[in-house]
Amino acid sequence: MPKTFVLAPDSFKESMTAEQACQAIQRGIQNVYPDAVCISVPMADGGEGTVDALIAAQGGQKIECEVTGPLAWQKIQTYFGLVEEGKTAIIEMAKANGIHLLEPAQRNPLLTTTLGTGEMIKAALDLAISKIIIGLGGSVTNDAGAGMAQALGVKFLDATGCDAALGGGQLDQIKKIDLSGLDARLKQVEILIASDVNNPLCGANGASYVFGPQKGATSEMMKTLDNNLNHFADVVEQQLGIDCREIAGAGAAGGLGFGLMVFTDAKIRSGVELVIEQTKLADKIAQADYVLTGEGKIDFQTKFGKTPFGVAQVAKQFNKPVIAFAGVVGELYDLGFSQIIGINPPEISMEHAIAHASMYLEEAVEQYVRNYNFNELI
Known part of the structure; x- marks a missing residue:
């Protein structure tokens, strides 16, 4: 046999x-x-290849879209996946805002944004899905998901009442958060974060100091970025009553884990465990x-x-x-x-x-x- x-x-x-x-x-x-x-059973852990692995394992389809790249002036062609008869969207943040999309000389986490990731989430919501899985590996951003939230209707206002600029370098300018325009469809959708890191948002083990250097941050920039993340988390706590900066994985993808938990009520999971569930790997191993x-x-x-x-x-x-x-x-x-x-x-x-x-x-x-x-x- x-x-x-x-x-x-x-x-x-x-x-x-x-x-x-x-x-x-x-x-x-x-x-x-x-x-x-x-x-x-092609596998992944929430990083590079998560979308393709789950499309391949579940007979899903690619949905092409145009979104903002890591820098606000960029437009890029990318895709996300649809599986489970079109009810679950698989989004890889790196497909919109990944480190591979910028040459080393272009990488500057003071400027890079997760706006494109939010635009992919919005495109998925347009398809009447009921679940979104978002892989966080391979980012070139450090904006705590503020760009993502802006794409979904959140307004971040500075001291003059104007919209704050995009990027991790401008988070300290945010004085007020306005959720009145947040996409209401998020309340009807389960959002799961697939992360392969467990770093908190701030501090020596946080997003800026651990992952900042590979994204182009100097030692001075890392200090600025970390201070800005702390400021942003303080504003979120004071105005929204949410404090998840210490949750393992909040610092994933330059703090996108934090932003997703705050603004979309996402739940964070081990990336490989999520993929194992989605691919029904246990059932297949049982017969091997x-x-x-x-x-x-x-x-x-x-x-x-x-x-x-x-x-x-x-x-x-x-x-x-x-x-x-x-x-x-x-x-x-x-x-x-x-x-x-x-x-x-x-x-x-x-x-x-x-x-x-x-x-x-x-x-x-x-x-x-x-x-x-x-x-x-x-």
């Missing part, structure tokens, strides 16, 4: 989508066992003999909400062997895998590894399957 494999990798950053990784793993298996049953997962890098951070660890935890419930493949294998603790395999030959450059990742993943899987007695894993 042919063996059944569940293939549940994340994307391999800069080289393969999760779906492409599934295809490479399947080729590697079927090069050895042509009749093997392969159940592909073996589970193969992976992503670009597996190291000690993997256990803090990354996809392979989440997959391994589900497999553990059913006592299924889990083999993980990675481009880079770093320092490890006990992560619950039966085995972790590095796919790259030792002598190649990182550039070459990224360019040929699909081939190396297929070869590593094929070699492993060919040489290993799977019965020993059980």
